[in-house]
Amino acid sequence: MKLYYATGTCSLGPRIVAHELGIELESQKVDIKKHQTDNGSDYWHINPKGYVPALMTDDGYLLTEGVAIMQYLADQGSPTNLNAERGSSSFYQLQEWLTFISTELHKMFSPWLFHPEYGSEAQRVATQKIYERFEIIEEHLEDKQYLVDDEFSLADIYLFTVVRWAELFRIELASYRNLSRLLEKIFNRSAVQSAMRAEGIIEN
Numbered sequence: 001m002k003l004y005y006a007t008g009t010c011s012l013g014p015r016i017v018a019h020e021l022g023i024e025l026e027s028q029k030v031d032i033k034k035h036q037t038d039n040g041s042d043y044w045h046i047n048p049k050g051y052v053p054a055l056m057t058d059d060g061y062l063l064t065e066g067v068a069i070m071q072y073l074a075d076q077g078s079p080t081n082l083n084a085e086r087g088s089s090s091f092y093q094l095q096e097w098l099t100f101i102s103t104e105l106h107k108m109f110s111p112w113l114f115h116p117e118y119g120s121e122a123q124r125v126a127t128q129k130i131y132e133r134f135e136i137i138e139e140h141l142e143d144k145q146y147l148v149d150d151e152f153s154l155a156d157i158y159l160f161t162v163v164r165w166a167e168l169f170r171i172e173l174a175s176y177r178n179l180s181r182l183l184e185k186i187f188n189r190s191a192v193q194s195a196m197r198a199e200g201i202i203e204n
Contacts, residue, residue, distance in 0.1 A: 009032070011066070020080075020192075035050055127171055142178055
């Protein structure tokens with residue numbers, strides 16, 4: 001399988017899943033601004049959506065959207081708690097959190113990541129909305145170690161992938177004690193460290 005990625009983007013999520021499960025991935029770096037891979041291919045021809053991550057599966061299907069790719073990879077590995085058993089209450093809790101992070105957090109970073117032309121006022125409003133979402137997570141984690149069933153899951157991986165952008169844009173995290181604790185715990189996992197090195201986020 002080949003993962004199309006760009007350093008510092010949400011392609012980190014699928015990469016962490018692969019490293020957690022010991023799944024070997026071929027990597028192809030993409031210059032998002034030029035829509036070109038590092039070997040000179042036109043990325044529009046590979047992925048008409050134009051963004052990362054994208055995963056070329058072993059059967060030749062191009063899978064896009066980070067959450068879908070993470071779940072696909074989790075299904076390829078040995079059974080773990082990363083992806084809850086389908087039909088179980090845990091599975092639907094997992095879907096709830098993946099959806100929340102995707103729609104209520106990930107997209108809130110648009111004024112910095114995708115539309116800087118919106119300006120400082122859009123960033124100010126987005127920052128306030130992000131803090132409101134942090135409060136929801138903070139309260140949920142008051143008596144929990146992880147988001148779903150107190151087990152490390154895809155939801156935690158996706159949360160880590162997205163929330164790590166906060167410090168890049170001077171969005172304060174220190175007052176969110178439970179959230180900060182979870183992020184530190186995830187960061188210290190060996191698979192997360194190796195995935196971040198593979199993405200070019202931290203040095204070897």
